[in-house]
Amino acid sequence: MTLELGHFALIVALLVCCVQAVLALVGAQRAHAGMMATARPASWAQFGCLVLAWCCLTWAFVQSDFSSLLVAQHSSSQTPLIYRITGVWGNHEGSLLLWSLSLSGWTVAVALFSRRLPQAFTARVLGVLGAINAGFLAFLLFTSNPFLRLLPPALEGHDLNPLLQDPGMIIHPPLLYMGYVGFSVAFAFALAALLAGRFDAAWARWSRPWTLVAWLFLTAGIAVGSGWAYYELGWGGWWFWDPVENASFMPWLLGTALLHSLAVTEKRGAFRSWTVLLAIGAFSLSLLGTFLVRSGVVTSVHAFASDPSRGLFILGLLVAVIGVSLTVFALRAGSLGGGGRFALLSRDTSLLINNVLLAVATSAVLLGTLYPLFIDALGMGKLSVGPPYFEAVFVPLIAPVMVLMVIGPFVRWKSDTARRLLRTLWLVVLGALVLAGVLAACMGMDNVSPAAFGGLLLAAWIASASAQLLWQRLRAPGRIAAGWWGMWLAHFGLAVFILGVTVVKSGGQDLDMRMRVGQQAELAGYTFVLLDEKPYRGPNYTAFTARIAVYLDDQRQHLLAELVPEKRIYHARQMPMTEAAIDIGILRDVYVSLGERLEDGEWVVSLHYRPLISWLWAGCALMGLGALVAVLDRRYRRQRSPSPQTGAAA
Amino acid sequence: MKKISPRAFLPLAIFLVLVVFLAIGLRLNPRELPSTLIDQPAPDFLLPQLGQPNQTFSPRAMRGQEWLLNVWGSWCVACGQEHPTLVAFARQQVLPIVGLNYKDGHEAATDWLKRLGDPYQLTAVDADGRIGIDYGVYGAPETFLIDREGIIRHKYIGPLTPELIEQDLLPRLQQLRAPAAP
DSSP: OHHHHHHHHHHHHHHHHHHHHHHHHHHHHHTOHHHHTTHHHHHHHHHHHHHHHHHHHHHHHHTTOTTBHHHHHHOOTTSOHHHHHHGGGSSHHHHHHHHHHHHHHHHHHHHHHOTTSOHHHHHHHHHHHHHHHHHHHHHHHHHOOTTOBOSSOOSSOOOOOGGGOSHHHHHHHHHHHHHHHHHHHHHHHHHHHHHHTOOSHHHHHHHHHHHHHHHHHHHHHHHHHHHHHHHHSSSOOOOOOOHHHHHHHHHHHHHHHHHHHHHHHHHHOOOHHHHHHHHHHHHHHHHHHHHHHHHOOSOOTTOOOOOHHHHHHHHHHHIIIIIHHHHHHHHHGGGSOOOOOOOSSSHHHHHHHHHHHHHHHHHHHHHHHHHHHHHHHTTSOOOOOOHHHHHHHHHHHHHHHHHHHTTGGGSOSSOOOHHHHHHHHHHHHHHHHHHHHHHHHHHOGGGOOHHHHHHHHHHHHHHHHHHHHHHHHHHSSSOOOHHHHHHHHHHHHHHHHHHHHHHHHHHOEEEEEEEOTTOEEEETTEEEEEEEEEEEEOSSEEEEEEEEEEESSTTSOSEEEEEOOEEEEETTTTEEEEEOEEEEOSSEEEEEEEEEEOGGGOEEEEEEEEETHHHHHHHHHHHHHHHHHHHTOGGGGOOSOOOTTOOOOO | OOOOOGGGGHHHHHHHHHHHHHHHHHHSOTTOOOOTTTTSBOOOOOEEETTEEEEEEOGGGGTTSOEEEEEEOTTOHHHHHHHHHHHHHHHTTSSOEEEEEESOOHHHHHHHHHHHOOOOSEEEEETTSHHHHHTTOOSSOEEEEEOTTSBEEEEEESOOOHHHIIIIIHHHHHHHHGGGOO
16 A cells, blocks of 8 residues: 555645646736745645655565565665665665655745745746656656556565665765755746846845755765765775766756856846856756766666666656756846946956856866767767866866966955955965975875876965965954855865865875785785685675785884775675775775685785875865855845845845 | 847757757667677687697688687676576587687686586687787677678677577577578
């Protein structure tokens, strides 16, 4: 019965979404208060239905109900409870349900926190969100129903893909989806504004916290995913420019541009059509990402098996959502009106340049991701685009962004003078050069390639500018707004991140060794000794663990750590998995994973030395923290309805 | 107020072009890689045999019958997955299977066959991978279906499975054998 109840709840949710979309949008167009008033209760109703559906599916997984096709395919009675629960979204159908549920959650949040917005505007936003969710629910019900029965029931399930049986996988997809789907709010705000023909500072201010929260989730989701790849895939890499990674990175890049563009639109009323386009673009790329992952048009390590009817359906959805919004944009862009004028040297200009560069960098990633598809579609052969392309193209595009991004906050809005700016900047330049020199010296001059020095210089430049900015701001009078701190933290976080990336890339060392018990290997000044190996049984796998001692010297005097990597074979799928063991440090990680077991207890052991890799995650954490602090800014909670065209929040 | 500039349609136009490509992309399988060698004569070679280094093997010796050339290595995990299928298939004696031991050690290869069973009529040793280059091998296992004229008719990338043999290989073989009557 549980499955049928869930199925029914899903159908009701679809109907509610349709009603919500039609009544709210038509009501707003006709200024019919009664019709518009249905939007809020409808949001709650669809959310309730989806929560119910979610609980039903989770219950089937927890109970190991193998008469459910989905449960039989993606869980087993041996699967630990926590992975039975998270297994709900470890598959195509369940992850789409998660998509829909989180969209519904965002809709309810908008319904809850939009009491101060004009009724027609709220109705349009909720209407657009309802329409999007109706599309996804239809997709679920017609092509990917998670509630299908399997008759006769299976005796045992296939178990969850072992790659997904990991704590990182518990939180990575929900975070990522909250981010993806969160951009739908900024999108709905933009579309509502287009439909209403109302663009003002207030609109930008309403959009900003939503965009910030979505960006926060997406940042966290990408960072967790990257961390998961780092310790779970067993070769110490953290970013592979895989199409699915790119699919999450592109909305992030464009979302970053959107955040900044919204700031300009709010403060100066400028870049309106640009901001609207970015809001549409960020969510469109989220949808495109979903399409790429779910349709199998690109090869990827994340590829779930897929069938073409699903791909066609999502493509239709893509055309409906993006096509309609871009058409509305094209028809209404002319009425958006220009913003305030600004001089060539102004904060407006620096933000505009950065925005354009971010958009171009996003396009470069998009091109690289879809290039194999283009070439294949044109019948020009098969090829793949790998990290060399992305590194060669993306880095030069994003480097100027990083140079400019810290100049922006020093420049005044509207217009500034070069002389005033230079008075500040020479100190920053000096600080950056000194800091980069010190960093290079710490790494040992011989190890620093020109590219690595470029990375160090960038990190030093941002750090130095951040220090100068902080110093200036602390000396200036007035309370510092949370928004400012958010900006500062996120920018500084990027410096930390770049430093981490640069040092990991130039100073990381790897060694694959055949090792017998008692044998030792050396890497980056550490000595690794294979102490012993022993088999053991886990709940749904059998495994070997090896104890590897890591010494700081080759005399085996100073023990650093005893690492215990594992090699598991999961029963249901006979799939081998490696569980890396990592000694995590502030300045470096020492990383050990097991490869193949050869005859008579000899192992292929994979050793990695990763300097400053923790800084990479710390940088992401700082960026996320920056977004969190900015969201908490008081002015987003102010009661007063601001009048258009005033830069009220200075 | 309501002026519509053609420039505003640019994002829509770009998107529509993208949609066309995505729609075509849906019909393609990115994993299916063509081989330029299909319907071409199998590249000739002369290689020592595994276990009998004095004897050599050349594809010419197989003229007049359909056969499979299976590229494998004891280092290759997917080959291990494929092996039981090959052993079972060889027992049915549908067509001869020749192994091409690719970039492998002599002892490791011999030991592997001893442990897991030997489905091959014989195995040619391509220790340095030179012949693999001629055949466009970029990962083991790969299996070539070669006809009685010595023409490569199909290439399977990745492990053969019982389903693949049943649903793809055998029909192809039947087709090759059918018109041979007149």
